[in-house]
Amino acid sequence: MTKKLEIHLLKQWINYLPLILLPAWYLLYANLHRLTDGLVYTIFDLPMGTHFTESLWFFVFEVPKVLLLLTLIIFCVGIIRSYFSPERTRKALEGKSLFTGNVMAASLGIVTPFCSCSAIPLFLGFIESGIPLGVTFSFLIAAPMINEVAVVLLFGLFGWKTALIYVSTGLFIAITAGWVIGRLHLEKWVEGWVYELKAGAHLEDEKLSFSTRIKSGLEAVKDIVGKVWIYVIIGIAVGAGVHGYVPQDFMASFMGKSAWYSVPLSVLIGIPLYSNAAGIIPIVSALIEKGAALGTALAFMMAVIGLSLPEMIILRKVLKMPLIFTFIGVVGAGIMIVGFLFNSIF
Amino acid sequence: MEIKILGSGCANCKNLEKAAREAVAELNLDASVVKEEDIVKIMAYGVMRTPALVLDEKVLFYGRVPSVSEIKEMLIKK
Structure with missing residues (x-):
């Protein structure tokens, strides 16, 4: 040889x-x-x-x-x-009607590789090949919110039920929020040059062994x-401190079920707070143990992970301010509904 | 030849530019490496994932940062 x-x-x-x-x-x-x-x-x-x-x-x-x-x-x-790529996802979404398109876009958003630094070329690539704005938004909401790091941490620290609840409510929000944005016909709030853009021929996927x-x-x-x-270690260290030292039911008074305002408040705090799932979930898991309500905690996590300020700043290049606020408003409302729902069920 | 790095200034785009420059230097190629940050021009190449590497106006790969040795292999083949 x-x-x-x-x-x-x-x-x-x-x-x-x-x-x-x-x-x-x-x-x-x-x-x-x-x-x-x-x-x-x-x-x-x-x-x-x-x-x-x-x-x-x-x-x-x-x-x-x-x-x-x-x-x-x-x-x-x-x-x-x-096995997935934005190119393939785009092909799958072309010509789909509004509701079917939203469901598919949100589901594909989970598995398609996505990095927020590619949010703009992806947005432009979708719009340019005629995918409706609302369907594109379903993808842009699901992709960062339902990410593998969040799901693994929820599974590891809360169990599979909570992980499943997070994924399904995340999908629900991405589908409905995208559908609502689609029905509102907000194309006028997309920067004008976006629709004049001429993109090059679509590229073929590389064949992989x-x-x-x-x-x-x-x-x-x-x-x-x-x-x-490093965020996992810091998050768990803070969580460990809460776990050992914070008295039982300490969180119940202001993050518990009886405090109705806790859901909107935690969404409001969560939006500008930019932390990744790895740091925030271990802390939230410790807070729940000390009496915070699941719905409130879920709403907080979704607002932190799903609505991030840096992504809004990136999207500002292609979207006018009213559309960015509509986006935050619609997704924020969806998150709050989920929060209230879970507080009333569990 | 002319190598263009497409990307709007994220960390990976800078990594790719660095790797491409190293590959060119190690192969002793007579090539220029320029960065394209204008999103309208990037889209004209049909790229949806940055960073991408364009060799003489043709997209070689996109959406990833290969190692220097892999870039070298691809440049030799062309």
Whole structure:
């Protein structure tokens, strides 16, 4: 065998390495509870039941748990996303009627790779190929709000039910808000040059082999986990402090069910607050434990993650101010309805 | 030849510009690397995801930042 071929085969093999690591991941994840007990109670030899031990245990357990989940899920999402692209999504949405288009755009918004720095070319590309404004908005609302980091953190810290509630209410908001914006016929509030734009021929997708897809999964892990791990640690550290030291039911008086104003207030605070899901969700999970209502917390998280100031500033290039305010208003109202609904159900 | 980096100034666009310059320098190519930040001109290439690399007015790839060695391979092929 020539040296070159050997190196080539080795490179191929390395691409599949993540799949081989899966059992190790599972062993670590399944034994995390025991490992944490051993570290906190045996090695550190801390007494059970004190504020400090409670906080430390929470931190030592949750940080590796969330990071393990993030790594695995983002790796899988990276592979899944390599089958989707804005170009393909655009093709799927062309010529769809308003309501069907909104449903499809919101669902595709979850799986299509999207970065807020590409929001403008994406918006222009959609509008230019005749996709209605309302359908485009459904995509632009769902894509950042229902992101994999938020879903993983909700799953890890709250359980699958809350993660599912978040995804389905997020979809509901993206679909209805886009539909409402479509019905309002607000094309006059899009900057004039947008509709005069002549875009070049649509590009074909690159053909990818499966080992390239695994590589894009790895790149997603490097890119996303590399960026959010510090927020996860800070968020869980604050959450651990709240968990151990804040008295039970402390939050009930101002973030509880009885305080009706807490839902609109948390949306108002959430919009300008720009934090990523990784930092905000661990803190919110600790607040819920101390008596904050689920609907209020959900509304707060959605406002923080889904409506971000930097994205509005980017979108200002193509949208006039009244449309930006309508966008915030419609999505904000949707989030509030979800908040009130969940406070009255649970 | 002429290499254009399409992107409106995000971090990835700067990374791609840097990687492209390195690739050109390592291959000793006689090529200019320019940055295109005007969104109207970017859209004229049919690109929906930035950053993108355009070689002699043809889009080579878009929406990602390949490694320097991968860019080198692509430039040699052309």
